[in-house]
Amino acid sequence: QITLKESGPTLVKPTQTLTLTCTFSGFSLSTSGVGVGWIRQPPGKALEWLALIYWDDDKRYSPSLKSRLTITKDTSKNQVVLTMTNMDPVDTATYYCAHSPPAIFGVVMGGTGYFDYWGQGTLVTVSS
């Protein structure tokens, strides 16, 4: 059974750095094709993909936020960490981490980019 849970501060001040941790179980991030992504959702608004890290440490970032984001993994701890620098009130949102499943492409197991298991999300408010 795959589960993911986000943790981190609920309130950050403008200009501060946000660090969120996704702790997961039921899968290994060393398995070929597997990925873990971060997606956020401002209150009442749509989903926005932020970043994704694959089993082979390949990292992808939203181009509009790339300069502010860092995603890392600790396979031994079953954790993925997202840091976002220079937080602003517009970054107020619920932040989700999610599992991205592998797929077989020919004879190779590769990453996809859709998300089949999600954490419950954590609301981060940016305010002074």
Add this chain to the structure above:
Amino acid sequence: DIVMTQSPDSLAVSLGERATINCKSSQSVLYSSNNKNYLAWYQQKPGQPPKLLIYWASTRESGVPDRFSGSGSGTDFTLTISSLQAEDVAVYYCQQYYSTLLFTFGPGTKVDIK
């Protein structure tokens, strides 16, 4: 960047009736080498995380009722709920994962009971 649009923004359907949601991508999400459309659909109920319904444009996720179906190819896709149930009230999002530089979601379509 691949931009995703959805229509309508919202719709109200009577219980037992069909609901149809459209999703359009600004460029094709069909990968010619494997003939797969890199398009997923999610359902999000208030206060809950999104739930995967459909991937590869038409493959239903395990456990998803068969009243949900996905169709389309290239740039135009449809999510159909064949017989709307009360528990289907939610916001529905499409997502492209063709462009690995930016996995974009659509703006969402809200489905209510008429």
